[in-house]
Amino acid sequence: MSFRQHLRQVCDGVEGAVACSLMAVDGIEVETHLAAEDAQVDLRTLLVEYSGLFRTATDATLANEAGDLQELCVSTDKLTAVARLVSPEYFMVVALRPDGNTGKARYLLRITAPRVRSEL
């Protein structure tokens, strides 16, 4: 199963999903499935910015011996992004509308991340 198929499956399973991406922690996009065009937000640029959050969070948890970072969720009044580390170098992120099913997004990322990892 290709990366894109995994990303598409996540989008299809989450009500309100706008996109699902596999990204490197340095902000380089590997693959993206767009479920819906969202003219309100430049998604790709935003996800690159959010990858900076992932690095900051990783540094914060390492410095405080708070364990390995698993998941990051950022909600604004226009968009929610749920990201999960796939490997130390890559993460998956689902962007969804504020009324989307965040719980389902978290669940699907949790079960999909190991499958994607095994193909990296």
Added chain:
Amino acid sequence: MSFRQHLRQVCDGVEGAVACSLMAVDGIEVETHLAAEDAQVDLRTLLVEYSGLFRTATDATLANEAGDLQELCVSTDKLTAVARLVSPEYFMVVALRPDGNTGKARYLLRITAPRVRSEL
């Protein structure tokens, strides 16, 4: 109702909650209720680091016109932190064990934040 009572109420309502804090976005703690001592992680220091995440996320969403930041959730294998903006200068954060009820924490922060805001 004092800040501390609000924080205590959130802790009491969330299974697995370790602490609830009201913090300034510059990382200065206003008030904290500790529900349980967690020797694994230096919570106070970690929350100060997480306030840096809040600033980074705010900058990222503003720069991309992605709306006002509402909520941030960071999960490691030792601890989950759910933070919600109370006003442009303050946020509330609940720290909970990984098996804690994150959904309940998000819900209680959402209904408690306006009450705390009205007392700021």
